[in-house]
Amino acid sequence: MKFFASGNEAVAMAAFDCGVNLGCGYPGTPSSEILDELSKLGGAAEWAPNEKCAMEVAIGCAYAGGRALVTMKHVGLNVAADPFFTIAYSGTPGGLVVISADDPGMASSQNEQDNRRYAIAAGVPMFEPADSQECYDFMCAAFELADKFRSPVLFRMTTRVCHSKCVLERRKATPDAKKSGSFTKDPKSNVMVPAFAKLAHRRMRADLKTMAQINEEGKYTRIIENSSEFGIITSGIAFQHVLDAAPEASVLKLGMTYPLPLDTISKFASKVKRCLIIDEGDPVLFEQLKAAGIEVENKAEEFRFGELNVARVRKLIAGDDTPDAPGKPGKPPQLCVGCPHRKTFEVIRDLGCIVSGDIGCYTLGVMPPFNAIDTCVCMGASVTVGLGMRHMLPEDEARKVVSVIGDSTFLHTGINGIVEMVYNRPKTGHVVIILDNRITGMTGCQENPATGYHLDLTPAYAVNFENIVKGIGVDNCDVIDTTAEPEKFAELLKTRLQSNDCSVIIARRPCILALAKRSKMEKK
Amino acid sequence: MQITNIVVSGLGGQGVLKITDILAEVIFNQNFDVKKSEVHGMSQRGGSVSSEVRFGEKIYSPMVPAGEADILAVLDVTQTEVALPVLKAGGILITPDDVPLDQLKNPKALNTMILGAISANLPQLPEEAFVTAIENAFPEKLRALNVEMFKIGRNAR
Ligand SMILES: Cc1ncc(C[n+]2csc(CCOP(=O)(O)OP(=O)(O)O)c2C)c(N)n1
Ligand code: SF4
Numbered sequence: 001m002k003f004f005a006s007g008n009e010a011v012a013m014a015a016f017d018c019g020v021n022l023g024c025g026y027p028g029t030p031s032s033e034i035l036d037e038l039s040k041l042g043g044a045a046e047w048a049p050n051e052k053c054a055m056e057v058a059i060g061c062a063y064a065g066g067r068a069l070v071t072m073k074h075v076g077l078n079v080a081a082d083p084f085f086t087i088a089y090s091g092t093p094g095g096l097v098v099i100s101a102d103d104p105g106m107a108s109s110q111n112e113q114d115n116r117r118y119a120i121a122a123g124v125p126m127f128e129p130a131d132s133q134e135c136y137d138f139m140c141a142a143f144e145l146a147d148k149f150r151s152p153v154l155f156r157m158t159t160r161v162c163h164s165k166c167v168l169e170r171r172k173a174t175p176d177a178k179k180s181g182s183f184t185k186d187p188k189s190n191v192m193v194p195a196f197a198k199l200a201h202r203r204m205r206a207d208l209k210t211m212a213q214i215n216e217e218g219k220y221t222r223i224i225e226n227s228s229e230f231g232i233i234t235s236g237i238a239f240q241h242v243l244d245a246a247p248e249a250s251v252l253k254l255g256m257t258y259p260l261p262l263d264t265i266s267k268f269a270s271k272v273k274r275c276l277i278i279d280e281g282d283p284v285l286f287e288q289l290k291a292a293g294i295e296v297e298n299k300a301e302e303f304r305f306g307e308l309n310v311a312r313v314r315k316l317i318a319g320d321d322t323p324d325a326p327g328k329p330g331k332p333p334q335l336c337v338g339c340p341h342r343k344t345f346e347v348i349r350d351l352g353c354i355v356s357g358d359i360g361c362y363t364l365g366v367m368p369p370f371n372a373i374d375t376c377v378c379m380g381a382s383v384t385v386g387l388g389m390r391h392m393l394p395e396d397e398a399r400k401v402v403s404v405i406g407d408s409t410f411l412h413t414g415i416n417g418i419v420e421m422v423y424n425r426p427k428t429g430h431v432v433i434i435l436d437n438r439i440t441g442m443t444g445c446q447e448n449p450a451t452g453y454h455l456d457l458t459p460a461y462a463v464n465f466e467n468i469v470k471g472i473g474v475d476n477c478d479v480i481d482t483t484a485e486p487e488k489f490a491e492l493l494k495t496r497l498q499s500n501d502c503s504v505i506i507a508r509r510p511c512i513l514a515l516a517k518r519s520k521m522e523k524k
Numbered sequence: 525m526q527i528t529n530i531v532v533s534g535l536g537g538q539g540v541l542k543i544t545d546i547l548a549e550v551i552f553n554q555n556f557d558v559k560k561s562e563v564h565g566m567s568q569r570g571g572s573v574s575s576e577v578r579f580g581e582k583i584y585s586p587m588v589p590a591g592e593a594d595i596l597a598v599l600d601v602t603q604t605e606v607a608l609p610v611l612k613a614g615g616i617l618i619t620p621d622d623v624p625l626d627q628l629k630n631p632k633a634l635n636t637m638i639l640g641a642i643s644a645n646l647p648q649l650p651e652e653a654f655v656t657a658i659e660n661a662f663p664e665k666l667r668a669l670n671v672e673m674f675k676i677g678r679n680a681r
Binding site for chain 2: 004107108131159160163164165166167237240241243244309310311327328329330331332333334336337
């Protein structure tokens with residue numbers, strides 16, 4: 001049957017049709033819709049507190065014989081890298097597919113890291129779809145490959161592939177039968193102590209060689225034979241732009257981009273006079289081909305930055321590496337009118353604080369009229385970066401430092417920071433403000449462990465922030481609605497900043513979009 | 525091979541994606557090859573939003589190249605200047621000034637009125653297909669209003 005679907009919808013359909021037993025992830029643009037779609041189709045899907053938890057739950061599911069899908073944005077894989085590198089050795093009997101949704105051009109991210117490097121670094125096979133159809137087909141192929149080698153598979157998508165819609169054939173008429181759970185004790189395969197990991201590493205490298213052979217068979221590769229003058233090697237969304245920009249060129253389009261089919265590539269390169277690599281992001285293909293001694297021309301450095309499009313591909317081919325003239329900027333996103341973060345930031349700004357920020361809607365507090373975020377690195381960093389500043393700054397400056405962190409971000413990787421705070425206390429103490437708007441706002445209002453609902457909106461236990469921070473041992477913890485009582489909040493914050501206490505203030509008031517979501521739920 | 529490129533721009537909350545979804549569905553149901561692309565990320569309201577639809581016999585890149593849009597529709601005039609470079613020379617620009625705003629019963633339905641104006645320039649897509657797609661896209665109590673606004677937009681000028 002035919003559908004008009006986004007890449008995210010397509011992978012959800014494919015995972016469902018492959019009988020996936022569990023999908024877990026942590027929200028992050030552009031990956032966030034996948035698990036919602038899986039759940040809507042009737043698959044089991046859950047939001048974990050962070051990507052490492054999601055990856056590990058999926059690993060456990062796959063150890064117990066299940067097919068598991070993990071979804072995250074590119075930076076999420078940094079958080080989940082620890083289990084990822086070792087599961088690459090051990091593998092799982094059930095089949096584990098890890099989606100990394102990269103964001104070249106940083107439509108909604110703090111960096112544009114190229115996660116194809118993770119496949120190489122960890123020794124994990126990787127698929128790179130170029131449209132929704134390939135999202136579907138390659139997801140099915142990924143689960144097959146995972147079964148065959150008991151290897152995790154990295155599924156690398158990008159913003160345009162995730163969010164563009166196109167026509168797709170849902171090839172499996174009926175879903176595969178779901179695997180049932182079972183566990184066979186096999187410590188040599190599943191317990192990565194040095195003695196067993198040494199064997200597993202060798203096995204993994206040998207398997208990668210076999211996978212490269214399978215990749216040579218051409219199942220995941222497309223070759224368009226045209227000009228013998230000019231050939232292009234490409235992957236992912238860049239392939240689509242290439243077809244528009246250079247209809248006369250011969251094209252080798254790679255679908256499984258690790259381990260590479262080097263013989264196929266070498267043969268293609270030798271048949272054309274000029275052989276150019278056109279892929280988005282880092283020179284990941286070029287470096288591998290260069291190392292293999294295949295003569296190819298790399299894209300100019302300029303094209304490593306940002307997204308490609310048809311016009312940029314034309315320039316790239318013409319050897320024109322002048323940067324594009326910047327267009328007139330659109331209107332940047334702003335905190336919604338009625339957003340609970342607004343009042344909090346007004347008060348913080350008026351007190352002249354140094355604000356160690358974090359990632360979420362509230363990062364927009366950096367914009368005028370608030371100008372109330374001074375650093376932002378990665379999720380969870382607000383608490384700990386704030387502590388580092390407190391250690392270093394002279395006392396009167398140190399007293400101005402506050403950390404602000406959202407509810408979802410606090411649960412993601414903020415809790416560890418509170419432990420650090422009470423363990424290695426700065427002389428002046430510290431103040432952490434949890435911006436508890438009762439939802440994961442930034443990425444589209446997903447549930448989290450404190451909202452009281454699961455991903456599929458069934459009721460859940462709601463984790464209690466007061467209990468967590470008191471349990472860890474902070475000196476005091478207050479809860480306040482800063483919109484309703486801004487003066488009281490200002491007084492409280494001043495008092496805490498002047499003391500040497502390690503304090504937490506929970507600024508609690510729901511996001512207006514979360515309220516809209518709840519009232520919709522009530523109507524249903 | 526004839527490709528038609530349509531870009532719709534506006535601000536978050538105006539329903540830009542809603543009408544390109546409807547448009548793409550109509551095209552899909554008429555058995556054209558079609559792709560739709562936009563960058564959505566942040567949930568906050570009010571930032572620029574732009575969505576692109578391309579259709580024809582065979583479509584490759586999902587993004588409309590600069591200067592190649594046949595139709596550019598903007599839901600908020602502040603976005604005209606931002607989006608204009610995408611329009612081809614001689615292409616059709618549709619702004620809220622081109623539709624009878626005095627007949628707009630609910631400001632939230634500006635998007636369907638503009639969709640009407642877009643549809644008037646796409647004779648290969650039948651009016652009934654739009655009406656059906658609009659009916660499918662809205663809950664019961666908003667259907668009649670949106671079909672009405674669509675028709676007013678379609679018959680403007
Ligand atoms: C490691 C990592 N995972 C996911 C994201 C995507 N992301 C950015 S902000 C955010 C959630 C923010 O939620 P919350 O802390 O509750 O703040 P709010 O947006 O609701 O104000 C997420 C999931 C990210 N930037 N980094
Ligand atoms: S989505 Fe919610 S948290 Fe984000 S800016 Fe809007 S009101 Fe604030």
